[in-house]
Amino acid sequence: NAGVTQTPKFRILKIGQSMTLQCTQDMNHNYMYWYRQDPGMGLKLIYYSVGAGITDKGEVPNGYNVSRSTTEDFPLRLELAAPSQTSVYFCATSRRGDTEAFFGQGTRLTVV
């Protein structure tokens, strides 16, 4: 089992470009989460999903969009990249809200 897979691992974007960060899980978990972590800071929740077809905003959703058409995939979309979105992005999953969460290895994004 691969667990939680994030692609790409690294990406450099120019201001105004768009991209999709991919997150795929093979654990059949219902809950999925996206976080960003700025240098030296803690994790901030961007969006989360409690199942296919259901998404909700976290602490810092502005500038991002998500979709959850399948249990396995939870892509994060940046429409107009800004330097403030330079960060490391982590995807996570959990079977339920009260069970342990599993994290991917992260995507390091730089916007220049």
Next chain:
Amino acid sequence: DAKTTQPTSMDCAEGRAANLPCNHSTISGNEYVYWYRQIHSQGPQYIIHGLKNNETNEMASLIITEDRKSSTLILPHATLRDTAVYYCIVRAPQGGSEKLVFGKGTKLTVNP
């Protein structure tokens, strides 16, 4: 979710026990205490969780006070690889716990 308070940083000598405190004075009766850690640049890793009884697994022990307003994560024999940021989180098992929100955590440095 109830908020938690942790010290910003702690130091521990290699081979000694590391005791990481967490205050959660507003915890509700059905909320669990979870601990995660994040080793530099990696995704967070689940350590342990508990409701009111003390818990132990292969990684650590969790001591929860009788009034449940605080807890301590114990790493019995800290190694250099335990240097990480440790996060204490409280979550309810049902309803309202969909968000998994991290605080700032405690930066533990294990010294040789």
